[in-house]
Amino acid sequence: VVQLPSLAIRFPPISSACCPHLGWCRMAQAGPACSIAVIGSASQPLYLRSFPGALTGKEAMDSQAAYRIHLVAHCALDSLEEKVLQKRVGEPADCFLGLLYPTEEHKVYGYLTNSGIKLLAVLDNAVVKDEAVRVLLKRVHAAYAHLASNPFFIFGAPLSSSKFDAAVETAVTAFGR
């Protein structure tokens, strides 16, 4: 396992307690490989889950790839903040921020809620419509809002709820179709 010390600045060391879902989901889905990350208002990671696509399959299932996605999500936070500052001028601000930045292997889309929660969708380089990603992130937001209404929910703690997992899975499957 390669140590990535720069991640410790913003993200705590990756452990199963911090991100119980850091890993590959066993179900393959048609469409692009997709990772969903939920970042809290203090830039702490709350949830990170990856769904391999139809094209990647079993060869891509290694823990290195999971760390790579984590790094990509971390770097995307900077461009998310830049994009938020850019959008201040002019038209009413939307929660969905669109494509943040494309790298060689991934495309990252961002979504910022009113309460400072950031949602990131890391997709591989298949052709996707912005509208479909917007719908996907809106659904993840709806699932998060539903989870936050739980009286036992702790704001700022990593998300661990089977209903939330199921909702994210449904949203990603619908996105893949």
Added chain:
Amino acid sequence: PQQQQQQQQQQQQLQQGPSKSTVPRLCSEVCLELLAGEAVRHFSEGHAAGSPAAAACLDSMGARIGRQLVERHTRDRPRLGDTMEIIKYICKEFWPFLFKRTIDNLRTNHRGVFVMQDNSFRWLQRLAPRGPPAQDEAMQKLVAQQLLLPCGILRGALCHLGVICTVDAESSAPPRCSFTVRLQ
């Protein structure tokens, strides 16, 4: 057509988020008022009435409620910008969501203090004064305690939207009351 219907239902479910049924469950408003009153009574009897501990309990309870309500209510709204927009959102949209009326008067000294006045605060409407309200001390204490929960809700909502502040309330002639928001 059956498949289409199923797909439509699925779409609806996805949009509304996970829930057991699509019909919202309603509750009579008097239950909420009784619950608020009972919460005040419970916390003031557990600790000495009027002590800071009782106030802190009610305030933290309200803060949590405020955070969760704001999380749900801002879900479909476009992003709010600076502090003034957030305060306007609280006055014009969040207040009707909670109390079914807008804030009647908003004043600011442009140095971080906002005063929101509600001429007929819903949760104070059921309190019956025994004499002229200004002279009735027990009444004043009760009103002050009843306002702790709404203050907490307001503070939780504002802090969750990014406006760190303290909120006080005072009511010289219930049910008219004013909430003072002081930015930190």
